[in-house]
Amino acid sequence: MTEVTSAACPDCGAAYELTDNYCRRCGMYLAAARPSTSLTAEHQARALEPVRAGLPVPVKRAATALAIGTALQIGVGLAGKYLAGQAAKGAVTSATKQAVARPRGREVANAVDQHPEPSEATAISETVLIRRVWVRRG
Numbered sequence: 001m002t003e004v005t006s007a008a009c010p011d012c013g014a015a016y017e018l019t020d021n022y023c024r025r026c027g028m029y030l031a032a033a034r035p036s037t038s039l040t041a042e043h044q045a046r047a048l049e050p051v052r053a054g055l056p057v058p059v060k061r062a063a064t065a066l067a068i069g070t071a072l073q074i075g076v077g078l079a080g081k082y083l084a085g086q087a088a089k090g091a092v093t094s095a096t097k098q099a100v101a102r103p104r105g106r107e108v109a110n111a112v113d114q115h116p117e118p119s120e121a122t123a124i125s126e127t128v129l130i131r132r133v134w135v136r137r138g
Contacts, residue, residue: 005017005018006018009023009025009026009028009030010028011023011026011028012025012026012028014026016030022056022057023057024057025057026057026058027056027057027058027059
């Protein structure tokens, strides 16, 4: 008589040993799904031992997803703060350069006189039409 040492998970179809309490792929509880008569006395004793493998697969997946999500959130937050700081730094630098280059007081009147008039005049015209339609059904 040949002894069966493995079977297929009823949930995902992955192979598992008869002494396993949980499926290694999907985490389904297998001890309740198998009949106790298919195991030898030695296998029954091993099946009743506490599982030393750690957490079931779904818990491991959830913990991994939580860790990755937290790391991504922290990374995006730090990158956002860095980019905002760089943008503010650039804005302050450009505003400072413009303030230094801009003439003041009487120099403003003289600066306007120094610039020649453009040779071609440009006109910009813009028309905006808005139509609002109310439909009441009753």
